[in-house]
Amino acid sequence: MKHIVFALLAGGLCWGQPDGCKPSSLNIPGSPYPCVYPDRRVAFRVAAPDAQKVQVHLGGAHDMTRGADGMWTVTIPPQVIGFHYYTLSIDGSTVSDPATRTFFGSGWDNSGIEIPEPADIDYYQPKDVPHGQVSQRWYLSKVTGKWRRCYVYTPPDYDAKKTRYPVLYLMHGWGENEQGWHTQGHADFILDNLIAEKKAKPMIIVMDNLNVAKPGEDAGIFSARWLWPAPAPGTGGRPRFGLNGFTGASFTEMMLTDLIPMIEKTYRVLPGRENRAMAGLSMGGMQTFLTTLSNLDKFAYIGGFSGSTGGFGGKFDAKTSNNGAFSDAISFNKRVKVLFLGIGSVEGPRTKAFSDALTAAGIKNVYFESPGTAHEWLTWRRCLNDFAPRLFR
Amino acid sequence: MKHIVFALLAGGLCWGQPDGCKPSSLNIPGSPYPCVYPDRRVAFRVAAPDAQKVQVHLGGAHDMTRGADGMWTVTIPPQVIGFHYYTLSIDGSTVSDPATRTFFGSGWDNSGIEIPEPADIDYYQPKDVPHGQVSQRWYLSKVTGKWRRCYVYTPPDYDAKKTRYPVLYLMHGWGENEQGWHTQGHADFILDNLIAEKKAKPMIIVMDNLNVAKPGEDAGIFSARWLWPAPAPGTGGRPRFGLNGFTGASFTEMMLTDLIPMIEKTYRVLPGRENRAMAGLSMGGMQTFLTTLSNLDKFAYIGGFSGSTGGFGGKFDAKTSNNGAFSDAISFNKRVKVLFLGIGSVEGPRTKAFSDALTAAGIKNVYFESPGTAHEWLTWRRCLNDFAPRLFR
Numbered sequence: 001m002k003h004i005v006f007a008l009l010a011g012g013l014c015w016g017q018p019d020g021c022k023p024s025s026l027n028i029p030g031s032p033y034p035c036v037y038p039d040r041r042v043a044f045r046v047a048a049p050d051a052q053k054v055q056v057h058l059g060g061a062h063d064m065t066r067g068a069d070g071m072w073t074v075t076i077p078p079q080v081i082g083f084h085y086y087t088l089s090i091d092g093s094t095v096s097d098p099a100t101r102t103f104f105g106s107g108w109d110n111s112g113i114e115i116p117e118p119a120d121i122d123y124y125q126p127k128d129v130p131h132g133q134v135s136q137r138w139y140l141s142k143v144t145g146k147w148r149r150c151y152v153y154t155p156p157d158y159d160a161k162k163t164r165y166p167v168l169y170l171m172h173g174w175g176e177n178e179q180g181w182h183t184q185g186h187a188d189f190i191l192d193n194l195i196a197e198k199k200a201k202p203m204i205i206v207m208d209n210l211n212v213a214k215p216g217e218d219a220g221i222f223s224a225r226w227l228w229p230a231p232a233p234g235t236g237g238r239p240r241f242g243l244n245g246f247t248g249a250s251f252t253e254m255m256l257t258d259l260i261p262m263i264e265k266t267y268r269v270l271p272g273r274e275n276r277a278m279a280g281l282s283m284g285g286m287q288t289f290l291t292t293l294s295n296l297d298k299f300a301y302i303g304g305f306s307g308s309t310g311g312f313g314g315k316f317d318a319k320t321s322n323n324g325a326f327s328d329a330i331s332f333n334k335r336v337k338v339l340f341l342g343i344g345s346v347e348g349p350r351t352k353a354f355s356d357a358l359t360a361a362g363i364k365n366v367y368f369e370s371p372g373t374a375h376e377w378l379t380w381r382r383c384l385n386d387f388a389p390r391l392f393r
Numbered sequence: 394m395k396h397i398v399f400a401l402l403a404g405g406l407c408w409g410q411p412d413g414c415k416p417s418s419l420n421i422p423g424s425p426y427p428c429v430y431p432d433r434r435v436a437f438r439v440a441a442p443d444a445q446k447v448q449v450h451l452g453g454a455h456d457m458t459r460g461a462d463g464m465w466t467v468t469i470p471p472q473v474i475g476f477h478y479y480t481l482s483i484d485g486s487t488v489s490d491p492a493t494r495t496f497f498g499s500g501w502d503n504s505g506i507e508i509p510e511p512a513d514i515d516y517y518q519p520k521d522v523p524h525g526q527v528s529q530r531w532y533l534s535k536v537t538g539k540w541r542r543c544y545v546y547t548p549p550d551y552d553a554k555k556t557r558y559p560v561l562y563l564m565h566g567w568g569e570n571e572q573g574w575h576t577q578g579h580a581d582f583i584l585d586n587l588i589a590e591k592k593a594k595p596m597i598i599v600m601d602n603l604n605v606a607k608p609g610e611d612a613g614i615f616s617a618r619w620l621w622p623a624p625a626p627g628t629g630g631r632p633r634f635g636l637n638g639f640t641g642a643s644f645t646e647m648m649l650t651d652l653i654p655m656i657e658k659t660y661r662v663l664p665g666r667e668n669r670a671m672a673g674l675s676m677g678g679m680q681t682f683l684t685t686l687s688n689l690d691k692f693a694y695i696g697g698f699s700g701s702t703g704g705f706g707g708k709f710d711a712k713t714s715n716n717g718a719f720s721d722a723i724s725f726n727k728r729v730k731v732l733f734l735g736i737g738s739v740e741g742p743r744t745k746a747f748s749d750a751l752t753a754a755g756i757k758n759v760y761f762e763s764p765g766t767a768h769e770w771l772t773w774r775r776c777l778n779d780f781a782p783r784l785f786r
Contacts, residue, residue: 028501029604048486052443070485088488092463093441095481095488102495102502108421109495109502126531126540133545135528136575138519147519152526159659182529211422266552 018043024100026083026112031099040078040115044097048072051091058086058113080346081117082378083184085110103184106175112184117378122193124186124381129196130156134182139262143254144214150178150259152267153188155195155202164268166275166392167204169255170384171284173307178209184377190385200388206263210280210287212251248290255291256298274337277391279303281380293325296335301391303340305383306347306375308354316354318361329362338390339365342383344373366390411436417493419476419505424492433471433508437490441465444484451479451506473739474510475771476577478503496577499568505577510771515586517579517774522589523549527575532655536647537607543571543652545660546581548588548595557661559668559785560597562648563777564677566700571602577770583778593781599656603673603680605644641683648684649691667730670784672696674773686718689728694784696733698776699740699768701747709747711754722755731783732758735776737766759783 021035021043033045044056049070056062056074064072085105088097096102102109132155141148155165170187172180181187187205194200260276263269276299280288285307292299293309309322318326326332339358343351355367368386373379414428414436426438437449442463449455449467457465478498481490489495495502525548534541548558563580565573574580580598587593653669656662669692673681678700685692686702702715711719719725732751736744748760761779766772 030500046486048484050445050485052445052484054486090483090486090488091441091445092443093439093447093483095483095491096495096502098488098501100502101497102489104494107423108491109489109493128533131531133528133530135526136581137526138524140521188529 024113025116026100026103026114028099028101033099034097034113036079036113036115037075040081041075042079042113042115043075044073045099046072046088046090046097048090053089053091055089056086056097057089057094058084061089079113079115080372080374080376081115082373082376084113084115084376086113087111104175104177104179105184123385124190124193126189127193127196129192131192132156132158132188132195134188137262137266139258141212141254141258143250143257144212148209148254148258150206150208151182152263153182153191153205153207154267155204156192157202158204158268162268164270165202165204166270166277167206167263167267168277168279168301168388168391169206169208169259171208171210171278171280171287173280173282173284177211178207180377181205181207185381185384187384190381191388194385194388201392203388203392204263204267204269206259208255208259210251210284212254214250214253217250248287251287252291252294256295260298273298273335274300275392277301277303277338279305279340279384279387280307281305281383282307282375289322293322296325296332300335300337301340302336302338303342303383303387304351305342305380305387306344306351308341308351316357318357318363326358326361326363333362333364336364337393338387339363340368340383340387340390341365342368342370342379342387344370344375344379346372346374347379417506418509419493419496419507421492421494426492427490427506429472429506429508430468433474434468435472435506435508436468437466438492439465439481439483439490441483446482446484448482449479449490450482450487451477454482472506472508473765473767473769474508475766475769477506477508477769479506480504497568497570497572498577516778517583517586519582520586520589522585524585525549525551525581525588527581530655530659532651534605534647534651536643536650537605541602541647541651543599543601544575545656546575546584546598546600547660548597549585550595551597551661555661557663558595558597559663559670560599560656560660561670561672561694561781561784562599562601562652564601564603564671564673564680566673566675566677570604571600573770574598574600578774578777580777583774584781587778587781594785596781596785597656597660597662599652601648601652603644603677605647607643607646610643641680644680645684645688649688653691666691666728667693668785670694670696670731672698672733672777672780673700674698674776675700675768682715686715689718689725693728693730694733695729695731696735696776696780697744698735698773698780699737699744701734701744709750711750711756719751719754719756726755726757729757730786731780732756733761733776733780733783734758735761735763735772735779737763737768737772739765739767740772 021037023032023035035043046054048054054064054072062074062076064074066072087094097111100111103112132153135152137150137152138147170181195202278288278292278299285304288304289309292302341351341355355365358365370379370382414430416425416428428436439447441447447457447465455467455469457467459465480487490504493504496505525546528545530543530545531540563574588595671681671685671692678697681697682702685695734744734748748758751758763772763775
């Protein structure tokens with residue numbers, strides 16, 4: 001069953017590639033490249049007959065070599081397991097590799113490659129268990145005046161059971177969008193499998209878009225700035241790449257005013273804070289802390305996957321940081337059922353330090369470390385797989 | 394309300410582009426290019442500092458000009474309204490333009506541009522009416538042994554009304570996939586608007602993937618062959634681009650064995666042929682005719698949008714063509730409630746000729762011609778908008 005999900009996309013016949021090198025599960029139908037060796041080296045091939053210099057950018061820049069047929073090739077060193085965005089540079093032009101499906105990250109549609117985990121790890125693969133569904137939902141935001149799109153996972157028994165469900169609001173990271181958690185993250189398969197094994201309670205998952213700009217606000221926080229290097233007239237060259245202008249306040253306002261009411265009106269949802277969780281990865285984790293810590297009357301479960309408030313805004317002080325949300329440990333521990341801090345082991349010590357500081361201040365929290373993974377979707381799949389079973393108990 | 398749907402994607406601030414040139418609704422957030430002038434000329438800009446030759450391929454190849462800043466630009470002549478795939482050529486390498494969202498066509502993720510219709514035409518835009526939802530549905534196919542994905546539109550009142558609905562099976566074209574009809578085609582908004590105006594009956598729409606290969610069959614019918622120009626070992630250079638090997642028989646078998654039973658088990662569906670329609674565009678129209686004409690006990694409504702059996706397999710003969718499906722006009726007209734043939738006016742006369750031949754043979758049919766459009770998604774949006782109101786009456 002392993003990886004059978006992608007057979008539809010990756011097609012059947014594959015030729016022209018070296019022995020033992022398997023096409024990435026994210027390739028377009030039939031494309032033999034990129035392919036991954038058992039030792040996790042990756043081979044790429046690109047048609048660029050008249051180019052002078054072609055590179056693959058994946059964990060650094062790798063020069064490709066031109067063959068007599070105008071095809072450029074390279075095999076790069078073993079890569080970390082998991083999902084990675086990557087790009088090509090063709091004579092200085094940054095583009096996606098036409099041989100893969102594209103995935104929205106860094107504000108545009110990048111190429112993606114999946115370096116497989118060992119074959120016995122299949123918690124995010126489709127299995128022959130009851131499947132929930134992911135639905136696209138459009139709604140008109142009063143806060144922004146614009147139509148917005150979210151995706152909603154409903155569990156396998158949603159239509160049959162007619163009962164009400166708790167809700168997890170699950171956020172993507174910087175430069176990504178509302179498609180990330182079910183396309184790159186496989187949140188739907190992770191929950192299908194957890195629910196089938198009775199490890200997680202059936203729940204609804206709402207995957208929305210962090211990018212909220214009220215009229216007059218700068219909507220450009222997800223910009224792929226290299227596409228338009230000229231500064232905006234009148235902006236004095238203000239950089240558009242990064243988190244400039246991002247406070248999270250507009251997202252919180254939109255979430256409370258538009259998103260949660262729409263979800264609770266549209267789906268069979270259990271009411272109240274003990275049936276409402278929020279989590280997110282990277283910038284989505286920061287947003288989660290910003291939103292929930294100032295609205296603890298509305299959320300009882302909090303998850304930061306490679307992202308939290310830890311390390312931002314100077315040294316952590318339980319009395320004053322986060323507007324004093326952590327100042328009364330006894331009260332906090334009563335109200336917040338799970339405070340989850342996840343991180344990939346190769347991402348650095350900041351999240352562990354934040355967890356330790358919270359613990360020292362008497363704040364109960366769960367620290368989860370994903371072995372051998374980086375700031376990418378495999379870390380976040382593992383975080384969700386560990387976090388979801390803790391919810392709504 | 395016009396185009397407000399894409400504000401989420403196209404972002405807010407846009408600078409650096411010429412006066413009066415509006416960013417395409419399909420651009421990534423914040424990208425000022427490509428942009429469309431009121432007279433439908435289109436301006437492109439691409440960062441390629443070290444390239445020798447850069448072209449835009451949209452209705453032919455257009456050379457771009459390098460500026461001192463390494464940005465290449467071109468303004469191309471007025472384009473036909475509608476949705477168009479396009480690509481860049483950078484020193485001979487065919488890639489998508491990083492400035493737009495990508496869309497699966499010709500077997501890979503192309504760039505897309507939308508040349509707007511006049512502002513008062515909004516049948517495929519989101520309006521402030523009740524919205525249905527599009528759900529991703531995975532199912533395991535007995536015929537192929539693989540997991541497959543379809544998307545299912547359920548009408549706005551599906552959850553509230555608890556009634557049963559008729560079903561339209563709606564197919565994409567060559568090189569596209571199950572994402573096309575709701576991403577490029579806006580089938581969901583078209584139906585939301587028709588249902589709100591009581592022009593169409595509420596219905597379920599199933600959008601599946603034409604690519605069905607049984608074990609041992611060639612899955613490569615959607616291949617972007619230019620990506621791997623070397624012939625397959627042992628195939629003698631058999632071309633993989635085009636309809637080679639496509640008979641449609643495996644799709645029909647999968648549809649009857651796997652898809653329809655899964656849909657009728659999973660959703661509240663009205664039973665029987667008079668509650669079942671099938672339509673498709675281009676190759677999906679061919680598939681529709683192949684499947685329905687040999688299974689008239691299962692389908693009462695048939696639609697071909699820029700695609701049918703007309704013109705294939707030699708001269709049309711009502712007695713013998715399509716295994717004699719049209720040989721008894723009286724019986725055919727009793728069983729088939731709507732036989733719909735749509736085409737863009739600039740696509741040529743073949744569909745009109747087929748409609749006339751059917752009419753001459755006594756076969757009732759609806760001929761729909763979309764004014765001023767080509768073999769692209771605007772033709773097919775208009776076809777659906779005309780076809781859906783005729784269903785299930």
